Amino acid sequence: MGVEFRHGSVVGLGVSISDGNTSISTVRVQLPAAKPRPSAGSHVGGKQDDDSTIELGAGALVNAAGAFAARIVRMGGEHMHDLPVRARKRSMFSVTCGPGRAPQPAHDATPLVVDPSGAWFRPDGAAGRFLCGMSPPVDRGDPDCSSPAALRDVDHALFDELIWPVLYGRCEAFAALRPASAWAGFYEYNTLDANAVIGRHPQLSNLILCNGFSGHGLQQAPGAGRAVAELLTTGGYTSIDVSCFGFERVQRGEPLYEQNIV
Numbered sequence: 001m002g003v004e005f006r007h008g009s010v011v012g013l014g015v016s017i018s019d020g021n022t023s024i025s026t027v028r029v030q031l032p033a034a035k036p037r038p039s040a041g042s043h044v045g046g047k048q049d050d051d052s053t054i055e056l057g058a059g060a061l062v063n064a065a066g067a068f069a070a071r072i073v074r075m076g077g078e079h080m081h082d083l084p085v086r087a088r089k090r091s092m093f094s095v096t097c098g099p100g101r102a103p104q105p106a107h108d109a110t111p112l113v114v115d116p117s118g119a120w121f122r123p124d125g126a127a128g129r130f131l132c133g134m135s136p137p138v139d140r141g142d143p144d145c146s147s148p149a150a151l152r153d154v155d156h157a158l159f160d161e162l163i164w165p166v167l168y169g170r171c172e173a174f175a176a177l178r179p180a181s182a183w184a185g186f187y188e189y190n191t192l193d194a195n196a197v198i199g200r201h202p203q204l205s206n207l208i209l210c211n212g213f214s215g216h217g218l219q220q221a222p223g224a225g226r227a228v229a230e231l232l233t234t235g236g237y238t239s240i241d242v243s244c245f246g247f248e249r250v251q252r253g254e255p256l257y258e259q260n261i262v
Contacts, residue, residue, distance in 0.1 A: 067186035100176035193255030
């Protein structure tokens, strides 16, 4: 398909100014291990140094770096307007609903259910198995995380103290819930309005942002991906106008809220 994948971490950006236009000229990538120099026919090209980094030319750069996307923007220089996306930990719980006095919720008749408290559940796989979770309430704190090490600890107390009572309040059969497994992951949380930032960064003409989905990125990914592809190939949005999600609202401090966020 004409695509060459490189696995590594972006550690620096080269910025150039031409005719008053500021853009990214190179991207410096730290490779996980030393790699041979690219072949002469490589589409990406670049040169590798002895310290296992590679410098790539950049016609355009799409920042889809998830929870740590703000770090990429900061590499553009101290003058860069901050991308208000931070890593926020969320805990997920897989539970089973065993036999009890009340009938189990039927999988084929149970949608994703979101309680006003923010607790949610949905069927997952075999009958009697569900996924559930919730964002931590304000009084429990929701700190920014600086590294994936924060994911080592799952907030089991959140399930015991808040989620399970809410689920039982909605469905009596959940009195027989049994935790099966749990894990933690990151929301790429937009601290301005918990909504996506899509489009060009005003200070770097060839930096395109696709960040800050704050937990509903999977639902919006097809549209966001198409919009970014159109912006790259045509210079604008041709089928899906997502200009309301542009970075300009961040600069103006004007949030774009969505009512239904969990």
